[in-house]
Amino acid sequence: MKKQTILTLAIAAIGIAAISWWVGQESYTWFPPQASAESILIDRLFSVLVTIGSFVFLGVVGALIYAVLFQQAGKYESGDGPPIEGNIPLEIVWTAIPFVLVMGIAFYSYKIYDQMEIRGPMEHDHSAAMVMSGSGDEIEVIAKQWAWEFRYPAQKVTSTELHLPVNQRAHLILKAQDVIHGFYIPAFRLKQDMIPGQAGNFEFTPILAGKYRLRDSQYSGTYFAAMQANVVVEPAADYQNWLRRSAATTPAIAHNTAFAEYNQKSTRAGWKTIVPAAPPIVNYSNPND
Amino acid sequence: MTNISIPEIDIDTNRSHEPEDWRRFFGFSTDHKVIGIQYIVTAFFFFLVGGVFAMIIRGELLTPESDLVDRTVYNAMFTMHGTVMLFLWTFPVLAGLANYLVPLMIGARDMAFPRLNAIAFWMIPIFGIVLIGSFLVPGGPAQSGWWSYPPVSLQNPSGNLINGQFLWLLAIVLSGISSILGAINIVTTIFRMRAPGMTWFRMPVFVWAVLSAQIIQLFGLPALTAGAVLLLCDLVAGTSFYDPAKGGDPVLFQHFFWFYSHPAVYVIILPVFGIFSELFPVYARKPLFGYKVVAVSSLIITGLSAVVWVHHMFASGTPGWMRMLFMFTTMLISVPTGIKVFAWVGTIWGGKLRLDTPMLFAMGGLVMFVFSGITGIMLAAVPVDIHVNNTYFVVGHFHYVIYGATVMGIYAALYHWFPKMTGRMYNEGLGKLHFALTFLGTNLNFFPMHPLGLQGMPRRVASYDPEFAFWNVIASLGGFLLGMSTLPFLVNIVGSWVQGKKVSANPWRAIGLEWLIASPPPHENFEELPIVVAEPYGYGMNEPLVSNADKL
Numbered sequence: 101m102k103k104q105t106i107l108t109l110a111i112a113a114i115g116i117a118a119i120s121w122w123v124g125q126e127s128y129t130w131f132p133p134q135a136s137a138e139s140i141l142i143d144r145l146f147s148v149l150v151t152i153g154s155f156v157f158l159g160v161v162g163a164l165i166y167a168v169l170f171q172q173a174g175k176y177e178s179g180d181g182p183p184i185e186g187n188i189p190l191e192i193v194w195t196a197i198p199f200v201l202v203m204g205i206a207f208y209s210y211k212i213y214d215q216m217e218i219r220g221p222m223e224h225d226h227s228a229a230m231v232m233s234g235s236g237d238e239i240e241v242i243a244k245q246w247a248w249e250f251r252y253p254a255q256k257v258t259s260t261e262l263h264l265p266v267n268q269r270a271h272l273i274l275k276a277q278d279v280i281h282g283f284y285i286p287a288f289r290l291k292q293d294m295i296p297g298q299a300g301n302f303e304f305t306p307i308l309a310g311k312y313r314l315r316d317s318q319y320s321g322t323y324f325a326a327m328q329a330n331v332v333v334e335p336a337a338d339y340q341n342w343l344r345r346s347a348a349t350t351p352a353i354a355h356n357t358a359f360a361e362y363n364q365k366s367t368r369a370g371w372k373t374i375v376p377a378a379p380p381i382v383n384y385s386n387p388n389d
Numbered sequence: 390m391t392n393i394s395i396p397e398i399d400i401d402t403n404r405s406h407e408p409e410d411w412r413r414f415f416g417f418s419t420d421h422k423v424i425g426i427q428y429i430v431t432a433f434f435f436f437l438v439g440g441v442f443a444m445i446i447r448g449e450l451l452t453p454e455s456d457l458v459d460r461t462v463y464n465a466m467f468t469m470h471g472t473v474m475l476f477l478w479t480f481p482v483l484a485g486l487a488n489y490l491v492p493l494m495i496g497a498r499d500m501a502f503p504r505l506n507a508i509a510f511w512m513i514p515i516f517g518i519v520l521i522g523s524f525l526v527p528g529g530p531a532q533s534g535w536w537s538y539p540p541v542s543l544q545n546p547s548g549n550l551i552n553g554q555f556l557w558l559l560a561i562v563l564s565g566i567s568s569i570l571g572a573i574n575i576v577t578t579i580f581r582m583r584a585p586g587m588t589w590f591r592m593p594v595f596v597w598a599v600l601s602a603q604i605i606q607l608f609g610l611p612a613l614t615a616g617a618v619l620l621l622c623d624l625v626a627g628t629s630f631y632d633p634a635k636g637g638d639p640v641l642f643q644h645f646f647w648f649y650s651h652p653a654v655y656v657i658i659l660p661v662f663g664i665f666s667e668l669f670p671v672y673a674r675k676p677l678f679g680y681k682v683v684a685v686s687s688l689i690i691t692g693l694s695a696v697v698w699v700h701h702m703f704a705s706g707t708p709g710w711m712r713m714l715f716m717f718t719t720m721l722i723s724v725p726t727g728i729k730v731f732a733w734v735g736t737i738w739g740g741k742l743r744l745d746t747p748m749l750f751a752m753g754g755l756v757m758f759v760f761s762g763i764t765g766i767m768l769a770a771v772p773v774d775i776h777v778n779n780t781y782f783v784v785g786h787f788h789y790v791i792y793g794a795t796v797m798g799i800y801a802a803l804y805h806w807f808p809k810m811t812g813r814m815y816n817e818g819l820g821k822l823h824f825a826l827t828f829l830g831t832n833l834n835f836f837p838m839h840p841l842g843l844q845g846m847p848r849r850v851a852s853y854d855p856e857f858a859f860w861n862v863i864a865s866l867g868g869f870l871l872g873m874s875t876l877p878f879l880v881n882i883v884g885s886w887v888q889g890k891k892v893s894a895n896p897w898r899a900i901g902l903e904w905l906i907a908s909p910p911p912h913e914n915f916e917e918l919p920i921v922v923a924e925p926y927g928y929g930m931n932e933p934l935v936s937n938a939d940k941l
Contacts, residue, residue: 130843142772149770153763160759163734164752173674173741178898180929181675181740190735191679191728198727202720202766209770210713216772279540280639282704282779286845289776293705295640296540297633300706313854317704317779317847319534321541322460325850361460370459371529372546 116158124151135312135333136288137305138216143289145212149205238271239264241302242380243281243294245321246358248314248329249380257346258382260354262331265339266309274300278377282317285331293318306333322373323358330386346384354385417511419503421492422910424510426810428485429803431513435477438521440872442470447834447868450861455852463851464532465553469520471535472557475653476564477517479795483660484509484571486802487599489810491575493903494593496584496921498913501577505570512567516560523556531557534849536646539631539639543623550625558621565614572606575599584902586921586935593901593925594677594684598663601687602656605694609649609656616645643705647698655694658758658790659687661798662729665751668801669733671899672748673740676926679732686725693722703771704778712771719769723762730759745897746820750801753828757793761786764839782842788835792871797827800878807882808896812908813889819881826874833867900927900934905941915941 127143127150134140173179239262240251250259264270274283276294283302284291287310292302316327334342356379413423414430445466449457458466488506492499500506523530528547531537531554542554579600583592620642622628629635631642670677677683699707699715733755742748764786767773777783800823807815837860842848846857853861895904902919903910919935927934935941 130840132845142776145770146767146773149767149773153766157759157763160730160734161756163738164756167673167737167740167742168744168752171738171740171742173743177741179674179741181673183676183927183929184678184735184739185676185926186679186682187735191682191732194731195682195724195728199721199724202723203717205766205770206717206720209716209772212772213709213713279544280538282847284779284845284847286776289772291704291775291778295633295706298706313845315845315847319536319538319541319779319849321544322464322532324464325455325460325847325852328854368459368462370461371465371532372527373461374544374546 112162113159116155116162119158120151120154123154124148131289132287132312133308133310134287135306135308135310136285136290137307139287139289141212141215145209148208152201152205238273240273240275241283241294242275242277243283243316243320243327244277244377245279245374246316246323246327246376247356247380248316248327249382250329252343255343255347257343257384258351258380259346259384260329260356260380260382261384261386262314262329263339263342264306264331264333265336266306266333268336269303269305272302274302279320280318281320281327282315284315284317285312286315287312287331291317309333309335323361323376326357326361328357342384349383351381351383352385354379354382356380417507419499419507420912421488421500421503421506422810422914424506425485425487425489427510428481428488428513431510431517432478432482432485435473435517436482437875439470439473439478440875442466442473444868444872446470447865449851450853451865453853453855453858453861460851461529461532464534464849465524465530467849468531468534468557472520472531472560474791475535475657476561477513477520479657479791480564480568481513482799483602483657484568486664486799486806487575487603487660488571490806490903491578491596491599492582493906493910493914494596494901495579495582495587496902496915496919497578497582498915498918500574501582502574506574509567509570509574512563512570516563516567519556519563520560523553526551526553526556528552536643536650537617537620538646539620539623539637539642540633542620543632545624554624555621558617558624561617562614562621565610565617568606569610569614572603572610575603576607584915584919584921586919588921590681590684591921591924592684593663594666594680594687595660595663597684598659598666598687601691602659604691605652605656605659608695609652612645613649613653616642616649619645640702640705643702644698647701648695651698651701652691652694654787654790655690657795659690661754661795662687664798664802664805665733665755666729667901668747668751668805669736670926670928671805671897672743672745672751673737674743674928675736675740676924676928676930677732678735679728680924680926683729683732686728689725690722693718693725697722700769700774703774716769716771720766723766723769726762730755730762745804746815746817746824747801747805749821749824750797750804750827753824754794754797754801757789757797757831761789761793764789776845777842779848780842781838781846781848784848785835785838785842788838789831792831792835797831800824800827803882805897806903807885808892809903809908809910811886811889812891813885814892814896815885815889816881819877823874823877823881826870826877830867830871830874834864834871835867837861837864837867901925902934905935905938917941 124147127147131143242249250262274294276296281294282291283294288304290304310333312331314329314331358376359379362376449463527549533542545552619630623631629637631637631639633639666677666683697719699711700719703712804820841857841860846853892908894907917940919941920937922936923932923934
């Protein structure tokens with residue numbers, strides 16, 4: 101009987117492991133496209149977590165379902181189960197395994213984080229990466245209630261669309277003007293809060309040309325949800341072209357969703373709100389935003 | 390070991406004139422059982438109010454555009470939804486269960502400070518009225534989310550001194566004071582009022598869990614309450630603790646806020662762990678597996694809960710070393726939690742299961758808790774959190790904790806102790822219908838939030854890109870189903886309270902001091918104080934729990 105139990109458990113564990121592995125591989129499809137070098141690392145970590153998590157979940161739920169199906173008391177049965185109060189070796193094992201598991205996950209996450217080399221705004225260090233960024237390629241990101249504006253000081257270009265060259269490390273300086281905003285591009289898997297009064301350096305590497313969404317990720321008041329912008333990642337030549345064309349364009353008032361909506365007569369009853377900032381005046385804006 | 394003589398005298402002198410009929414539930418009663426039920430019923434009222442707010446939110450999110458209510462109204466809705474659900478439903482209902490059960494479970498005749506107990510309760514309707522009343526002031530209620538992060542919370546478009554944010558902060562400060570009073574009372578009661586023979590390792594795990602949770606209130610709430618007072622000063626008195634325009638630091642508030650508000654999650658979930666630990670042995674007819682380890686793991690969680698708060702701020706401009714440090718502490722807290730989960734599975738395994746409504750809710754809650762624990766570990770991993778922080782993934786995660794595990798656990802407790810509280814049995818068919826609707830609604834409502842968050846939909850948005858519509862529609866339908874699921878519960882509870890079948894002292898054949906006395910228990914619970922002679926979960930062992938059972 102004992103041999104049979106071990107065999108059954110082993111088969112169940114292999115089955116659950118196989119399903120978990122499959123779910124872990126599926127997890128790559130749950131994300132937006134992998135458009136930054138960092139996203140590949142993060143998706144891999146997430147896939148590992150999904151695999152382990154599925155195994156634990158299916159194991160626990162499998163045991164519970166088995167108990168519900170096969171260990172119910174009969175309708176007129178009033179006896180008790182076996183009075184087992186615990187099992188010291190088993191309890192040590194199920195303390196040790198989770199401990200080793202989560203510490204392993206933490207170390208693996210640490211390694212991934214180390215590879216990503218995200219620099220938070222409070223780390224104004226002067227490491228190699230920072231010295232390299234003194235090349236004049238920094239892009240200023242301005243967030244205000246409720247508009248994004250991007251400035252390319254070296255090329256004297258301003259825009260409401262963030263353009264980045266593919267396969268080059270991007271250096272951004274994040275500046276919030278009024279309240280805390282969050283700089284978040286899901287396709288890059290990257291996010292950074294922008295604290296008013298603290299310019300933050302932010303770096304990453306886009307690796308896939310395309311058009312993505314930038315969203316405010318830190319709740320910023322009435323028109324928070326409308327505070328989105330497009331991010332265009334393009335080949336270096338196109339990027340330089342865009343900069344040249346934009347620099348030659350006379351600045352004009354861009355469309356701004358929050359401002360437009362505020363000035364529209366609304367038929368819905370609402371409360372008084374902070375007045376949106378005037379739409380940015382920029383060289384380049386995409387009218388379809 | 391225990392000191393009972395003084396409170397005993399105190400209770401005897403101020404109890405004799407109280408009415409015994411239904412009117413006592415509407416007055417300033419000092420009976421812990423009356424106060425417990427007052428807490429539970431008041432909290433459930435606010436649960437329905439918060440649920441209406443939630444359905445307005447889900448109504449707005451049925452379509453990508455902001456088209457159901459104005460954006461200011463939407464923002465007020467999610468702010469009030471979160472605030473009401475936490476401060477007026479979850480905390481009070483758990484305080485109510487602790488109030489009702491702890492004195493019975495440890496063999497006391499009342500709480501240590503009965504009048505303080507009543508004062509703590511009556512502050513709840515008062516700050517509830519302050520909070521809901523903010524709908525009537527010009528400018529409407531607070532619209533800065535339940536976190537109330539400055540500078541957004543300091544912006545005051547209406548220009549009035551008495552505005553929604555002001556009333557919100559006032560309500561939070563009152564709530565904090567009420568909870569601190571309650572915590573002092575419960576901790577003192579557990580330390581000082583245990584019956585003869587009720588040693589620490591004969592206490593039911595629910596009592597251990599409540600003790601661990603209330604200790605968190607004592608060290609954590611002062612930080613939030615003080616932080617809220619400073620924010621109030623910034624808002625009305627022109628100080629600049631948090632206002633960056635005047636040299637303040639907005640991130641400081643985040644530290645104050647999360648130093649309490651993360652441990653607050655354990656204030657909520659620990660008593661629910663306690664409920665699971667009480668119920669599984671009863672309905673599996675087996676002792677709780679590894680009782681002492683389960684009991685002590687609550688205290689370990691209390692200790693660790695104080696050093697994990699920065700994991701809410703991984704994207705807030707925290708330096709790398711802080712991110713790593715708090716990732717490790719957060720990972721650690723899953724170990725004592727995992728021990729409990731395995732102990733519950735060990736309890737259920739090999740038992741003689743009875744799937745009555747309380748057991749269904751407890752098992753459903755356990756399954757959803759395991760799910761939320763796994764997404765919780767994902768969120769603790771800094772690189773993953775950087776992506777999903779402040780997205781719907783987090784909203785999905787904590788709703789599985791708060792609804793999937795906590796509300797399910799609370800329902801399980803309400804059904805399980807309903808016969809004790811009322812002396813009548815609820816309707817089993819309606820109970821099972823309630824379970825089915827709740828389990829289905831919870832998963833339909835909150836599972837879709839995970840893919841939405843992974844795809845990059847931020848939380849707190851009134852409008853969203855059309856690509857997110859599919860999962861939002863499912864979530865909204867689940868939300869409406871969840872709203873409807875409360876109806877069979879209300880019908881069942883009200884109907885059964887009035888004309889349910891009368892029950893004996895112990896309809897579940899459960900082991901515990903509360904089951905040795907009549908249903909509902911008499912005024913001062915025990916005729917003679919019980920003399921406890923055994924550990925709490927002696928299922929299948931045929932041993933007496935007390936030596937004077939016939940004299941209680």
